[in-house]
Amino acid sequence: xxxxxxxxxxxxxxxxxxxxxxxxxxxxxxxxxxxxxxxxxxxxxxxxxxxxxxxxxxxxxxxxxxxxxxxxxxxxxxxxxxxxxxxxxxxxxxxxxxxxxxxxxxxxxxx
Amino acid sequence: xxxxxxxxxxxxxxxxxxxxxxxxxxxxxxxxxxxxxxxxxxxxxxxxxxxxxxxxxxxxxxxxxxxxxxxxxxxxxxxxxxxxxxxxxxxxxxxxxxxxxxxxxxxxxxxxxxxxxxxxx
Numbered sequence: 087x088x089x090x091x092x093x094x095x096x097x098x099x100x101x102x103x104x105x106x107x108x109x110x111x112x113x114x115x116x117x118x119x120x121x122x123x124x125x126x127x128x129x130x131x132x133x134x135x136x137x138x139x140x141x142x143x144x145x146x147x148x149x150x151x152x153x154x155x156x157x158x159x160x161x162x163x164x165x166x167x168x169x170x171x172x173x174x175x176x177x178x179x180x181x182x183x184x185x186x187x188x189x190x191x192x193x194x195x196x197x
Numbered sequence: 198x199x200x201x202x203x204x205x206x207x208x209x210x211x212x213x214x215x216x217x218x219x220x221x222x223x224x225x226x227x228x229x230x231x232x233x234x235x236x237x238x239x240x241x242x243x244x245x246x247x248x249x250x251x252x253x254x255x256x257x258x259x260x261x262x263x264x265x266x267x268x269x270x271x272x273x274x275x276x277x278x279x280x281x282x283x284x285x286x287x288x289x290x291x292x293x294x295x296x297x298x299x300x301x302x303x304x305x306x307x308x309x310x311x312x313x314x315x316x317x318x
Contacts (some may be wrong), residue, residue, distance in 0.1 A: 087258065089241065122304035124242070131291065131311065132234075132242065137304035175242050179303035185255050186232070186303070191241040 090115065090176055090189035097195040098166045106192045108159040108176030114187055116157035120179035123152055123161045126191075127172045135174075136161060163194070171196045199223035199307050201292045206312030209282055217277040217312060219292030226268050230295040231275045232305055233266065235288035235314075245290070246277060250297065260286075282316045289313050 091109040098104040108115065108123075115121055123136040134143050136152035139159065149164045159178070163170055176189035205217040219231070233245040246256045246266040254266050265278040275292060290312055293305035 089243075118303070120303035122302075124305070126242070131308040132293075132305075133308070134304055134306050137302050137306070143306060173241075177242075177244070177304070182255070184258065185247055186244040188234075188242045188244055 087180060087184045087187050090178060090187055092174075092176060092189040092192045094190070095193045095195065097197055098163075099197045100166055100168065102166050103162060103164045104166060104194060105160050105162045106174055106176075106194070108161070108178075108189045110157050110159075110178055110187070112157060114178040114180040115154065115159050117181070118179045119154070121152065121154055121159040122177045123150075124175045124177065125170075125172045126175060132175070166196050168196050170194060199294070201294060201307060201309035203290065203292050203309045203312040206290065206314045208315045208317065210318050211283060211316055213282050213316070214278070214280045215282065215314060217279065217290055217292075217314070219275040219277075219309060221273045221275070221294070224294070225270075226273050226275055226294075227270045229297070230301055231266075231268065232293045232295065233275075233277045234291045234293055234305065234308075235286075236291070236311075237285070237288040240288075243288075247295075248275065249301070279314070282314075284316050287314060287316050 124132040126132040140152045200222045230249045232247040292309040294307045
């Protein structure tokens with residue numbers, strides 16, 4: 087099972103928006119509406135930001151939004167804030183035999 | 198309050214074994230699905246294993262046949278037994294909780310802080 091493809095880095099100034107892509111195949115991202123996104127500050131526990139493509143867990147700001155088209159999912163962070171600087175990973179369900187696959191990760195820098 | 202506390206990591210020689218524990222509080226592990234996810238130094242997250250509420254277990258190809266996930270419902274603990282360890286298994290191992298709403302959301306809603314496993318001679 088190959089990792090989902092994400093850009094290594096993305097950046098934006100405070101208040102701007104940044105969008106991260108996550109490209110898979112019809113066997114994972116394209117085949118199921120089970121894409122999730124995680125924020126990871128080094129040394130801390132990862133945090134779920136989006137699940138089932140576009141749902142936000144309680145407590146996650148509505149500045150974070152998710153979408154999907156075909157085999158590519160996207161995470162958009164609007165109104166960038168300094169605390170949004172972190173690594174972001176997508177994940178997708180990929181069927182019962184090998185259920186989960188993560189993306190390669192994107193480092194978001196707030197300029 | 199939901200808490201996941203991993204333990205059992207450490208330094209082990211190649212070919213050795215280690216058992217990780219994930220002690221849960223604030224919810225019942227048997228009513229959720231529980232996973233182990235790892236992050237090798239300088240690398241991204243890699244899913245390792247999952248145990249569903251019904252007891253079904255699945256593994257990444259990289260650990261199949263060497264790792265075993267299990268749970269003790271009476272203690273509310275999830276384990277990861279790791280045998281035939283290799284250098285490439287060196288990583289921080291995270292325990293993560295998923296839940297059903299009412300079907301599995303196929304996401305990891307809460308994570309522990311992780312425990313470091315180093316495989317080296």
